[in-house]
Amino acid sequence: MNRSAVLHSRRTRASAWFASLLLSLLMVWGTEGAGAQTPPSDPTVQPHGSVLVGQAGTGTAVHRWLGLNAGVVHGRWGLAGEVHRGGGNGFSSMYLGAGPLIRHSVHPRLEVRVFTGIGHYREQLDRDRRSRSVTGPTAGMQFRVPAGPIVVLLGATGWLGSHQGEDTPEEAIPGRGLRLLLGVGR
Known part of the structure; x- marks a missing residue:
């Protein structure tokens, strides 16, 4: 890989990392001023897990995936991880990401969780x-609504980086994705 490709790759990673941290900080400050409910100061660590589904594309060009989200929360802060496995439209995919999260109760029946970290996406x-x-x-960001003994969630996960692989030219190719x-979870 030549020098300009390496510098472009480093700048892309640094700016994306900065943007993800900035998003988390804005979330904290925005909900503080908006009268958000502070999560209970429970001294215990609360585990959480969810089963996720999604689809990219429509018609005959559909790529469906199934995933898991798990982590722990202690008061407002926690750790989360996600894994997705997909197939269809001529390729298979796998995503794995993990990092710290921030939890905010915007309303007694609505909780928002934002996480940042490191992710790896592979397609074949x-x-x-x-x-x-x-x-x-x-x-990533999730809106979580309790529905009896379960939680229904709606959200998005995204990643940035430079492609690496067998068919990648010497120049770095920026890569990004959004799902x-x-x-549903607990």
Whole structure:
């Protein structure tokens, strides 16, 4: 990889990492001033988990995926991780991301969770098994609504980086992705 490609890759990662941290800080300050409910100061660590589903594309070009989200929360702060596995539209995909999260109760029946961290996305073409991957900053947001003993969630997860793989030229190719989430959990 030549020098300009390496510098571009580093700048892309640094600016994306900064943007994901800025999003978290804005979330904290924005909800503080908006009269948000502070989560209870419970001294225990609360685990959480969700099953996620999603679809990219429409018609015959559909790529569906299934995923899991898990983590722990202690008061306002916590850790979260997600894994997605997808297939369809001529390729298979896998996403894995983890990092710290911030939790805010916007309303007694609505909680918002924002996380940032490191993510890895890999896709592989079905017909010739060529693959490429992206590793870099990731960020996500979930709106969680309690519905009896379960929680229904709606959110999004995104990632940035530079493609690496068998069919990647010497120049760095910026890569990014966004997945909308629908899920149920506890």
